[in-house]
Amino acid sequence: MKNFLQPGDALDCVAPSGGVVSGTPVIIGSLIGIASVTAAEGAPFTLQRKGVYRLPKTSAQAWTQGAKIYWTSGGKATTADSGNTLIGIAAAAAANPSDFGDVLLGPTTV
Structure with a gap:
């Protein structure tokens, strides 16, 4: 294939307004991933698009x-869809109460 550029698991991006914090979800339009480093607004950073991440949850x-x-x-992961952005699926069950949950990034098939 002459038009293949990269697998897309990680993308070079520019930090949006407010910057990004390493290990936290970043949403740029419809692009969703986890910041690999902390970067100030306008600075380059790598956005991890795939994988399972332990994130703070409701x-x-x-x-x-x-x-x-x-x-x-x-800044919390939740099962409530109203007014929130879909980031993936629960990779494992998480108890109530618990502060963190494991999330598989990416689109769901449901």
């Missing part, structure tokens, strides 16, 4: 494996 939720997971504007 403590008072129980997750089942395979549940759709969304990111809130307050």
Whole structure:
């Protein structure tokens, strides 16, 4: 293939308004991933697009494996879709209460 550029597991991006923090989800339009480094607004950084990440979650939720997971504007993973952005699926069950959950990044098939 002459038009293949890269696998896309990690993309070079420019940090949006407010910058990015290493290990946290970043949403740039419809592009979603995890920042590999902390970068100030306008600085280059690598966005990890695939993998399973342990993320802070809404403590008072129980997750089942395979549940759709969304990111809130307050910086928590949640199963509540209203007003939140879909980031992936629960890679494992998470108890209520618990502060973290494992999320497989990427689109869901449901």
